[in-house]
Amino acid sequence: MPIQLTTERLLLRPLVQSDFEAVHTYASDPEVCHYMNFGPNTEEETRVFLRASAQGWAEEPPDNYEFAVTLRGNGDLIGTCGLHLGPFRRAEIGYIYRREAWGQGYGTEAARAVVDFGFRQLGLHRVQARHDAPNVASGRIMQRLGMTCEGRFREAVYRDGEWHDVLLYGILEEEWRAGSLPGPADHAHPGD
Ligand SMILES: CC(C)(COP(=O)(O)OP(=O)(O)OC[C@H]1O[C@@H](n2cnc3c(N)ncnc32)[C@H](O)[C@@H]1OP(=O)(O)O)[C@@H](O)C(=O)NCCC(=O)NCCS
Incomplete structure (x- = not known):
C-alpha cells in the first residue's frame, strides 16, 4: 500500500512519472522557480527529476520522500513537498x-x-528547512510549523544582480510532540 497522507483539503502521495504534465507546468515557470535551486526546467530536466523521485521511493527504506500534493476534491496536483533524509x-x-x-x-x-x-512514522530527531531571505512566504511556513530560526548564511546566493542571505530553520522531535495534538496529521497544529 503506497504511503498517503491526508489533511483537511489535501492528499499527499508518492510522485510518479505520469505526473509529468502537472509538474512541468510549474517547474518550467521562472516565477515559481525564482528562489529555488531548481528550474526553470526543460522537459528533460523535469523527466530526470521525476525519475529520481521514483527511484527515491523505490529504495528500501526510502531516503527521499517526494510527495505529490493533490487536492482531495478533484485529485489535481498543485505541487510537491519533499522530505530528504540525512544521517x-x-x-x-x-x-x-x-x-x-x-x-x-x-x-x-x-x-x-x-x-x-x-517525526511520527519515520522516527526522525530533527527536521530543517532553508529559504532565501526575500522568500518571506516560505519563511512563514517554517514559522507557522513552530520551527526555530537557527542561522543566517550571509550572502549565500546571488540572484537578480545582488547577494541574498539564506535562513536556516529547525525543529526537534520533542518540540514537535510538545506542540502537536495526538492523532492524524490533519489534527496536528503545532506552532499555531
Ligand atoms: C513559498 C510557497 C511554498 C508558499 O506556499 P503557499 O501555499 O502560498 O503558502 P501558504 O498559503 O501556506 O502561506 C504561508 C504564509 O506565507 C504568507 N504568504 C503567502 N504568499 C506570500 C507572499 N507572496 N508574500 C508574503 N507572504 C506570503 C501567507 O500569508 C502565510 O502567512 P501567514 O501565516 O502569516 O498568513 C509558494 O509560494 C511557492 O511554491 N513558491 C515557489 C517555490 C518556493 O519558493 N519554494 C520554497 C523554496 S525555500
Missing part, C-alpha cells in the same frame, strides 16, 4: 507549488503533514 535521523523539507495555488494555506497544510509523518 543521525535528520531530514530537510522542501516544497514548491504552482502559482494559482499560492496564498491559500496549502503550503503550510502540506508541510505540517510531511513533518508530522517524519
Whole structure:
C-alpha cells in the first residue's frame, strides 16, 4: 500500500512519472522557480527529476520522500513537498507549488503533514528547512510549523544582480510532540 497522507483539503502521495504534465507546468515557470535551486526546467530536466523521485521511493527504506500534493476534491496536483533524509535521523523539507495555488494555506497544510509523518512514522530527531531571505512566504511556513530560526548564511546566493542571505530553520522531535495534538496529521497544529 503506497504511503498517503491526508489533511483537511489535501492528499499527499508518492510522485510518479505520469505526473509529468502537472509538474512541468510549474517547474518550467521562472516565477515559481525564482528562489529555488531548481528550474526553470526543460522537459528533460523535469523527466530526470521525476525519475529520481521514483527511484527515491523505490529504495528500501526510502531516503527521499517526494510527495505529490493533490487536492482531495478533484485529485489535481498543485505541487510537491519533499522530505530528504540525512544521517543521525535528520531530514530537510522542501516544497514548491504552482502559482494559482499560492496564498491559500496549502503550503503550510502540506508541510505540517510531511513533518508530522517524519517525526511520527519515520522516527526522525530533527527536521530543517532553508529559504532565501526575500522568500518571506516560505519563511512563514517554517514559522507557522513552530520551527526555530537557527542561522543566517550571509550572502549565500546571488540572484537578480545582488547577494541574498539564506535562513536556516529547525525543529526537534520533542518540540514537535510538545506542540502537536495526538492523532492524524490533519489534527496536528503545532506552532499555531
Ligand atoms: C513559498 C510557497 C511554498 C508558499 O506556499 P503557499 O501555499 O502560498 O503558502 P501558504 O498559503 O501556506 O502561506 C504561508 C504564509 O506565507 C504568507 N504568504 C503567502 N504568499 C506570500 C507572499 N507572496 N508574500 C508574503 N507572504 C506570503 C501567507 O500569508 C502565510 O502567512 P501567514 O501565516 O502569516 O498568513 C509558494 O509560494 C511557492 O511554491 N513558491 C515557489 C517555490 C518556493 O519558493 N519554494 C520554497 C523554496 S525555500
